[in-house]
Amino acid sequence: xxxxxxxxxxxxxxxxxxxxxxxxxxxxxxxxxxxxxxxxxxxxxxxxxxxxxxxxxxxxxxxxxxxxxxxxxxxxxxxxxxxxxxxxxxxxxxxxxxxxxxxxxxxxxxxxxxxxxxxxxxxxxxxxxxxxxxxxxxxxxxxxxxxxxxxxxxxxxxxxxxxxxxxxxxxxxxxxxxxxxxxxxxxxxxxxxxxxxxxxxxxxxxxxxxxxxxxxxxxxxxxxxxxxxxxxxxxxxxxxxxxxxxxxxxxxxxxxxxxxxxxxxxxxxxxxxxxxxxxxxxxxxxxxxxxxxxxxxxxxxxxxxxx
Amino acid sequence: xxxxxxxxxxxxxxxxxxxxxxxxxxxxxxxxxxxxxxxxxxxxxxxxxxxxxxxxxxxxxxxxxxxxxxxxxxxxxxxxxxxxxxxxxxxxxxxxxxxxxxxxxxxxxxxxxxxxxxxxxxxxxxxxxxxxxxxxxxxxxxxxxxxxxxxxxxxxxxxxxxxxxxxxxxxxxxxxxxxxxxxxxxxxxxxxxxxxxxxxxxxxxxxxxxxxxxxxxxxxxxxxxxxxxxxxxxxxxxxxxxxxxxxxxxxxxxxxxxxxxxxxxxxxxxxxxxxxxxxxxxxxxxxxxxxxxxxxxxxxxxxxxxxxxxxxxxx
Amino acid sequence: xxxxxxxxxxxxxxxxxxxxxxxxxxxxxxxxxxxxxxxxxxxxxxxxxxxxxxxxxxxxxxxxxxxxxxxxxxxxxxxxxxxxxxxxxxxxxxxxxxxxxxxxxxxxxxxxxxxxxxxxxxxxxxxxxxxxxxxxxxxxxxxxxxxxxxxxxxxxxxxxxxxxxxxxxxxxxxxxxxxxxxxxxxxxxxxxxxxxxxxxxxxxxxxxxxxxxxxxxxxxxxxxxxxxxxxxxxxxxxxxxxxxxxxxxxx
Numbered sequence: 001x002x003x004x005x006x007x008x009x010x011x012x013x014x015x016x017x018x019x020x021x022x023x024x025x026x027x028x029x030x031x032x033x034x035x036x037x038x039x040x041x042x043x044x045x046x047x048x049x050x051x052x053x054x055x056x057x058x059x060x061x062x063x064x065x066x067x068x069x070x071x072x073x074x075x076x077x078x079x080x081x082x083x084x085x086x087x088x089x090x091x092x093x094x095x096x097x098x099x100x101x102x103x104x105x106x107x108x109x110x111x112x113x114x115x116x117x118x119x120x121x122x123x124x125x126x127x128x129x130x131x132x133x134x135x136x137x138x139x140x141x142x143x144x145x146x147x148x149x150x151x152x153x154x155x156x157x158x159x160x161x162x163x164x165x166x167x168x169x170x171x172x173x174x175x176x177x178x179x180x181x182x183x184x185x186x187x188x189x190x191x192x193x194x195x196x197x198x199x200x201x202x203x204x205x206x207x208x209x210x211x212x213x214x215x216x217x218x219x220x221x222x223x224x225x226x227x228x229x230x231x232x233x234x235x236x237x238x239x240x241x242x243x244x245x246x247x248x249x250x251x252x253x254x255x256x257x258x259x260x261x262x263x264x265x266x267x268x269x270x271x272x273x274x275x276x277x278x279x280x281x282x283x284x285x286x287x288x289x290x291x292x293x294x295x296x297x298x299x300x301x302x303x304x305x306x307x
Numbered sequence: 308x309x310x311x312x313x314x315x316x317x318x319x320x321x322x323x324x325x326x327x328x329x330x331x332x333x334x335x336x337x338x339x340x341x342x343x344x345x346x347x348x349x350x351x352x353x354x355x356x357x358x359x360x361x362x363x364x365x366x367x368x369x370x371x372x373x374x375x376x377x378x379x380x381x382x383x384x385x386x387x388x389x390x391x392x393x394x395x396x397x398x399x400x401x402x403x404x405x406x407x408x409x410x411x412x413x414x415x416x417x418x419x420x421x422x423x424x425x426x427x428x429x430x431x432x433x434x435x436x437x438x439x440x441x442x443x444x445x446x447x448x449x450x451x452x453x454x455x456x457x458x459x460x461x462x463x464x465x466x467x468x469x470x471x472x473x474x475x476x477x478x479x480x481x482x483x484x485x486x487x488x489x490x491x492x493x494x495x496x497x498x499x500x501x502x503x504x505x506x507x508x509x510x511x512x513x514x515x516x517x518x519x520x521x522x523x524x525x526x527x528x529x530x531x532x533x534x535x536x537x538x539x540x541x542x543x544x545x546x547x548x549x550x551x552x553x554x555x556x557x558x559x560x561x562x563x564x565x566x567x568x569x570x571x572x573x574x575x576x577x578x579x580x581x582x583x584x585x586x587x588x589x590x591x592x593x594x595x596x597x598x599x600x601x602x603x604x605x606x607x608x609x610x611x612x613x614x615x616x617x618x619x620x621x622x
Numbered sequence: 623x624x625x626x627x628x629x630x631x632x633x634x635x636x637x638x639x640x641x642x643x644x645x646x647x648x649x650x651x652x653x654x655x656x657x658x659x660x661x662x663x664x665x666x667x668x669x670x671x672x673x674x675x676x677x678x679x680x681x682x683x684x685x686x687x688x689x690x691x692x693x694x695x696x697x698x699x700x701x702x703x704x705x706x707x708x709x710x711x712x713x714x715x716x717x718x719x720x721x722x723x724x725x726x727x728x729x730x731x732x733x734x735x736x737x738x739x740x741x742x743x744x745x746x747x748x749x750x751x752x753x754x755x756x757x758x759x760x761x762x763x764x765x766x767x768x769x770x771x772x773x774x775x776x777x778x779x780x781x782x783x784x785x786x787x788x789x790x791x792x793x794x795x796x797x798x799x800x801x802x803x804x805x806x807x808x809x810x811x812x813x814x815x816x817x818x819x820x821x822x823x824x825x826x827x828x829x830x831x832x833x834x835x836x837x838x839x840x841x842x843x844x845x846x847x848x849x850x851x852x853x854x855x856x857x858x859x860x861x862x863x864x865x866x867x868x869x870x871x872x873x
Contacts, residue, residue: 037420084600093420094366098560098603101553106596113590226431226549229424237420276441283435287428291413294425298417483737491734494741498725501714508674508712509787510700510729519735 004138009259010252011134015144017251018151022206023228024235024243025158026199032238033171034192036085037093039100041228042221043107044200048073048207049216050111053122062125069208070201077200081193089192108218117218122211147209154202155244162240171195227254230286234293236300245301250286257285314485316614317568321478328467340466341538346578347473348534353558353570354480355527360556361564362488363520364500366423369410369430370555373403373525375437375547377532382542383443385452392455392463392533399533400526406433407525411518427549437544448543451536463537473534477571480527484567496520561602563611572610625688627652627821628673628791633682635668635845642668643679644845652790655822657832660842661865666825667709669842670795673823674706675699687790701730705789707780709796709825715769719760719779722768723751726786751786758782758812774805781812791821798828810834841865 027041051069059065084103088095124143131139162168170191173181182188207221214220231250235242262278269277293301324343331339352374359365380399389395414425438446454463463469487493495516499506506513536542545551554577562573580598584591606613628650635643642665650656658666671677673684675696684692691699696706714722724747728734731747741747755761758778763771768779777797784792797813798806810831816822817835826832832839832853839856841849843865849856856862 031420037423087604093423094360094560095603095607097366097368097423098557099600101557102596102599102603104550104596105592105599109590109593109596113593222550226428230428233421233424233428279439280436283439284432287432290425290428294413294417294421298421300421486740487737489740489742490738491728491736491741491744493737494721494725494728495734498714498717501716502712504676505708505712505714505783506725506729507696508676508700508706508708509726509783510697511734512695512697516734 004135005259007135007138008140009256011140011144011148012259013252013255014248015148015151015251016255017248018148018155019206019210020224020228020231020251021151021244021247022154022202023224024231024247025154025240026202027228028232028235028238028240028243029171029195030199031232033195034089036089037096037100038085038199039097039225040080040103040107041199041203042223042225043104044073044077044203044221045207045210045224046107046111046216046218046221047076048204049122049211049220050115050120050207051204052208052211053120053216054115056122062127066208070204073204073207074197074201077204078193078197080200081196085196086189086192104222107221112218120211120216122216124212143212147213150205150209154205158240167194227286230290232300234290234300236303239300239302242300242302250289253289254282254286257282261285310485310489313566313568317481317571320568320571321474321481324474324477325471328470337466340470342578342582344466344470344473345538346575347477348531348538349555349558349578350571350574351473351477351480351534352528352531352555353562353574354477354484354567355524355531356555357559357564357567357570358484358487358496358527359520359524360559361566361569362493362500363496363517365415365517365521366426367414367521367524368423368427368549368552368556369433370524370528371549371551372410372430372433372547373407373528374532374535374551374555375433375542375544376403376406377529378536378542378546379437379443379532380529381455381533381536382449382451385455386443386449390453390456392457395455396530396533399529401529403529403532404522404526407522407528408518411521411525415514415517415521427552430547430552431549434544434547434549437547444543446544448541448545451540451542454537454540455533469537476530476534481567481571488567492516492519557599561599561609563609566609566611569609569611576610624652625685626650627654627687628823629683629685630673631683631685633669633672633684634680635665635672635677636680641845643672643682646682646842646845646847648840648847648850650791650821650823652821653818654837655817655824655835657824657826657836657839658842659826659829659832659839663844664842665845666842667795668845670706670793670823670825674704674793676706697729700787700789703788703790704793705784705787705791706793707784707795707797709799711773711776711780713768713776713779713783715767717768718765719768719771719775719782720748720751720755720764722779723754723782723786724748726783727751727754730787754782754786757785757815759808774801774808777801777805777809778812781809785816789820791823792816794822794824794826796825796827798826798831806831 023041023045027038030036030038048069051072052065055065055068056062080103084099088099128143128146130142132142132145134140162171170181170186227250231243231246234250235246261282262274265274265278324347327343328340331337352370356370359367377399380402381395384395384398410426410429414422414429417425443449457463457472461468461472463472495511499513499517503513532546535546558573558577559570560573561576562571563569580595581591584594626649628648630646630648633643633646646669658669660666668677672679675694675698679692683690686699686704687702691702714725727747727750728741752764755764758781760775760778760782763775768776771779781797798809801809806828813835824835836853838850839853840847841856841862848865849859849862
């Protein structure tokens with residue numbers, strides 16, 4: 001057993017987990033506070049990636065492109081909230097699902113119109129190319145390591161904001177008793193727009209970091225969205241802690257499963273059988289995990305108490 | 308009263324559908340035959356979803372998975388030389404029903420937004436499984452070796468015969484669906500949507516009824532999938548992609564959910580719109596997207612609700 | 623001594639830091655009407671929810687009709703003869719009043735895996751439903767959509783649905799909640815006719831109603847039963863008066 005390979009895949013799993021967390025945090029916040037199912041969250045991720053590529057081309061500076069892409073995604077998120085989604089908070093979840101599904105179709109086409117359907121190439125910025133030596137004889141791509149660090153930093157930032165600031169207090173209060181917060185005279189509409197924008201920015205951050213690693217193309221948001229939904233269901237809707245735990249677990253299980261299930265299977269069944277069953281089973285792993293968690297805890301691991 | 312009107316509307320629609328092949332022949336546009344047959348197949352899928360979504364209030368976002376299973380249940384036996392529809396189609400319904408049983412057994416223990424996300428996730432799981440199984444085409448999908456054989460004069464290779472077979476199935480489904488909704492079972496399903504805690508309080512073990520409805524809907528979805536495979540003679544795992552589930556859901560809502568006839572209208576409207584729009588621009592989804600949002604925001608009763616006197620829902 | 627129809631021992635339930643039910647014992651003999659009263663927050667509705675099966679207790683036992691039902695879910699208890707009405711009206715608003723009651727009848731008329739015959743054509747469901755509607759005074763209102771009934775009529779419908787399940791024990795959670803004087807009086811009349819024929823556990827704030835109907839009264843404060851006895855004894859009980867400081871224990 002090549003232990004270095006295992007460590008490397010664990011790091012990859014952590015990297016995927018961290019990106020899932022960026023998406024999950026925004027989505028679970030929006031759900032917990034506004035009771036809103038936002039399927040278009042993946043579109044914001046996609047926009048982050050596209051904006052980053054576009055701004056890099058425009059300004060030539062990686063740093064500038066990151067800042068601009070984040071801002072742009074934040075603005076788009078808030079615009080969408082104000083224009084299309086605000087009136088839907090009081091409606092039932094089916095309406096949310098349908099409306100945001102419509103937005104997905106719209107954004108995917110919009111992106112195709114602007115940039116075409118072919119995958120765009122996003123390059124790893126030269127400053128972050130290269131490798132870092134994690135262990136003797138294990139060189140890990142610097143870019144991926146940076147993603148992990150950024151993700152953990154954001155997690156820490158979120159923790160501080162949610163538990164130490166007034167905004168965070170409003171968020172926690174809103175998650176457990178929305179009507180009470182409104183009754184206390186807090187400008188609920190503004191709070192909602194801010195939360196939504198914040199979530200959009202997080203998704204955009206995930207998208208722009210993901211660009212160089214995964215393909216930038218229309219529909220990229222939906223692929224990761226499903227995994228994010230699994231994360232939230234496992235972690236418990238409305239809970240940031242749940243989002244973090246769920247994200248890391250899902251990231252690990254998915255990555256390690258895809259890397260090692262086939263070879264592990266091949267030790268017990270024929271290589272041919274492992275070849276065809278391995279990938280199929282690996283792709284099912286996180287869903288089996290979700291089913292297992294739900295069996296024992298239908299509300300997820302850390303459900304935010306809601307009323 | 309609502310029932311009488313619905314029955315009349317459905318008869319009119321079925322009569323219109325029956326006339327399409329004749330019209331298509333007159334104007335020498337066999338394409339319409341194909342298009343309306345496709346509409347009817349999706350109408351079958353949409354009606355099956357309406358049972359659990361419109362009447363049962365279960366927002367299942369994974370219905371396309373059952374169509375996919377049904378399609379593969381036709382294509383895979385065909386690959387191995389089994390072409391009889393009397394084997395393939397019951398198999399399609401049985402396998403989809405079984406998948407619905409497994410998915411439902413887990414998903415129905417949750418509710419609300421969890422339920423939506425979980426049905427979505429499980430359906431997508433099946434999609435990923437479909438992609439990764441190479442012997443069955445994987446990502447590229449597979450061709451249907453031969454259309455299902457019904458035997459005797461019923462040759463699905465003949466476009467007209469195939470059309471009327473699908474029409475017959477749709478008609479039977481609407482008739483049976485109507486009876487089921489009015490029967491004890493349908494009443495329970497509708498009441499569960501209205502107030503599930505009350506149902507439990509008066510003595511109904513609601514889970515078993517919801518699960519049964521879920522399985523029935525899945526099985527009929529599988530039949531739609533079997534027909535779809537015959538229609539396109541080609542299938543890919545993308546039939547099971549969650550955006551396809553979204554399309555079917557849109558058809559139900561667009562047409563008017565909880566009306567049985569609405570989904571038929573919705574399927575027609577959706578596919579006709581797609582047809583017209585895609586002739587204008589390849590980016591027709593940029594129009595469909597906002598259109599959907601508007602329908603949700605402003606026309607909740609769907610097309611059925613816009614018809615004169617259509618506002619009174621099923622009772 | 624025959625076993626009480628309902629026997630509760632050591633029932634406990636907590637929600638996080640809040641102890642809603644703190645070791646409740648309760649006996650209800652067949653045919654009795656027992657009222658459970660107490661100040662707001664005493665845990666009365668939580669108690670009803672645990673008795674009906676809508677809420678699982680953390681500890682304790684509930685015996686009903688000679689069987690331990692603690693682990694049984696609500697539908698199973700209903701089938702054993704335990705019926706509940708809700709404090710916040712819980713009916714099928716889109717269905718007619720008759721449909722509402724017929725559903726309750728249907729729940730106890732065999733299984734509902736029937737797919738062909740219209741349920742509305744089943745006289746075996748409609749006739750008993752009509753009878754119960756008459757019994758509660760809604761005979762003329764059967765075809766009205768339940769959501770459009772007046773509040774008082776909806777409370778009557780609540781009772782009708784409970785009765786239609788042919789229960790031996792009725793758990794009534796504030797049956798006159800939100801009702802005016804006339805409506806309350808009519809409801810009390812109705813409940814009087816049920817006394818003796820059904821065993822009743824009644825949660826109520828309205829003391830007139832309680833003294834008009836109860837054979838015995840149990841007083842709950844902070845999740846515990848502090849006193850049980852005949853109405854007069856309870857009225858004189860110093861602990862009870864203290865618990866109700868500021869509240870009127872009238873008549």
